[in-house]
Amino acid sequence: MKYIGQLAIILTITFLGEALNNILPLPVPGSIYGFLIMLLCLQFKIIKLNMVKEVGNFLLDIMSVMFVPAAVGLIVIWADVSQNIVEIFLICVVTTVIVMVVTGKVTDLVLRKSGGSNERSS
Amino acid sequence: MKEVLNNSIYFGIAITLITYIIGMKLKNKFKLAILNPILISFLLVILVLTVFNIDYESYNQGGKYISFLLTPATVCLAIPLYQQLGLLKKNFKAIIIGISIGVVTSLSSIFLFSIILNLDHLLYISILPKSITTAIGIGISEELGGIQTITILSILITGITGNVIGESICKIFKIKNPISVGLAMGTSAHAVGTSKALEIGEIEGAMSSLSIAIAGLLTVVLAPLFL
Incomplete structure (x- = not known):
């Protein structure tokens, strides 16, 4: 019963997110609307944490494997992209590292300057 | 053989999970990134x-049931973020500046490297939204006139x-604060980076989740300026 209820809440919010994506003319996907709806519902106590926690954590726990089928889809588009694969690969890898380092370092710097906490909250 | 596989969606699901488990075992054994x-x-x-000689359609008959969980999973990224909301409020300025x-x-940097590598303009536009989640990235690419498959x-290579x-990058560059690590992972490598951040720690996961939403929306606004 607990899991059915949790699944129902999560999938209903997912549906509402996709509905908003269909209704509003903004380039925001349903998953992001759903993310915001979930956050607001939790924050304003419309939904309590224990009403979504177990199923939510299960989905997050297995999230990595969800990217595999889309990645395998590469074999379908391979013919289109193989010609430029070296440049694309190079740019993607190098800029990803740059963005990661810059974002991390800038955040570190501002956190230190503004005396932000380094502690893990419980 | 093909008919047998075409008649069961569970082939695609099973092969995905089994190969993933093999990957996890290898990783645990050799500890290599x-x-x-x-x-x-x-x-x-x-x-x-x-x-x-199995085609992607046969595989994806089952694979799509795994992919379909991605939208509710992304919605659930709000849960770790909610649990760290105090940390977000406290460090709001640093987080917004960082992302x-x-x-x-x-x-x-994509603009710069496209010039260096003398990249076709069409290719450049198509790569531009690479650091954000697929659903937003495809939308931007379409809007700007890019090639969706590229x-x-x-987005896949980046993630x-x-x-x-x-x-390893965070270790090499001594990015240690869990907030910074999370933002670095999520802003650079969207949901695929976030799934890693969730494995590293709760704060890392929460901050990375936040980055997906904010970086995605910011890119919608800023990408057209880079045409």
Whole structure:
């Protein structure tokens, strides 16, 4: 019963997110609307944490494997992209590292300057 | 053989999970970042499909049921963020500055490297939204007139790169604060980076989740300026 209820809440919010994506003319996907709806519902106590926690954590726990089928889809588009694969690969890898380092370092710097906490909250 | 596989969606689901588990076992045994479960699973599935001459449609009959969980899983990223909301409020300025500079860095570094590598303009536009989640990235690419398949490929390479080397990069560059690590993973490598951040720690996961939403929306606004 607990899991059915949790699944129902999560999938209903997912549906509402996709509905908003269909209704509003903004380039925001349903998953992001759903993310915001979930956050607001939790924050304003419309939904309590224990009403979504177990199923939510299960989905997050297995999230990595969800990217595999889309990645395998590469074999379908391979013919289109193989010609430029070296440049694309190079740019993607190098800029990803740059963005990661810059974002991390800038955040570190501002956190230190503004005396932000380094502690893990419980 | 083909008919047998076409008649059951569970082939695609089973092969995905089994190869992923093989990836996890390899990673636990050798402790090498390159033995990333997503990467191993992806390569092994392609190997199996190629060796047995199975087409992607047959595989994806089951695979799509795994992909379909991605939208509710993304919605659930709000849960770890909610649990760390106090941390977000307390460090709001640093977080917003970090993500914003990350997004601008992403767009301008792609611009710069496209010039260096003398990239076709069409290719450049298609790669531009590579650091954000697929659903937003494809939308932007479409809006700007890019090639969708190139965008999907770039988003994939970026995500897997972040997932594979993110932890090592943060160590090498001494990015230690869990807030900074999370923002770095999410802003550079969207949901695939975030799935790694969730494995590293709660704060890392929460901050990375936040980055997906904010970096995605910021890129929608800023990408047209880089045309």
